[in-house]
Amino acid sequence: MSIDTTFLRRCIGTLETAFGEIGELGDADDFAYDIYRAACVKEYELVLEQSGKLLRKRLAAYFSSNRQADRLAFKDLFRHAAKHGLMEADAAERWLAYRDNRNETAHDYGEDFAEATLKLLPAFIADAKALADAIEAAPDD
Secondary structure, eight states: OOOOOHHHHHHHHHHHHHHHHHHHHOOTTSHHHHHHHHHHHHHHHHHHHHHHHHHHHHHGGGSSSHHHHHTOOHHHHHHHHHHTTSSOHHHHHHHHHHHHHHHHTTTOOSHHHHHHHHHHHHHHHHHHHHHHHHHHSOOOO
């Protein structure tokens, strides 16, 4: 069974576009910079949440019931993904760091959080694309 990653891929594309626009601006004092930075942060959050939701569906094949996969915490999803060969261990560690970035600053939408998030985006975008590919792949029989 194939899992539909259309919305996830759209969010990744939106994030990639907004991040690219920031690179084109170069002036952090520009209002457009603030707009694109805010878009990056929001899409980062959406990609994180969608990734976890869809990875949960993908991992269900490795458990005796869907309920077992449903009980996994966000970080455990990525640990199990590495365990089952859906991603490399170092990629799973990066996903844990992405989640930590989000959790540590859940109530801090200030400039420091946004700028810290921007630094993560090149690797995050690449990891999100790789994860979407892994989610779409049919589980081994």
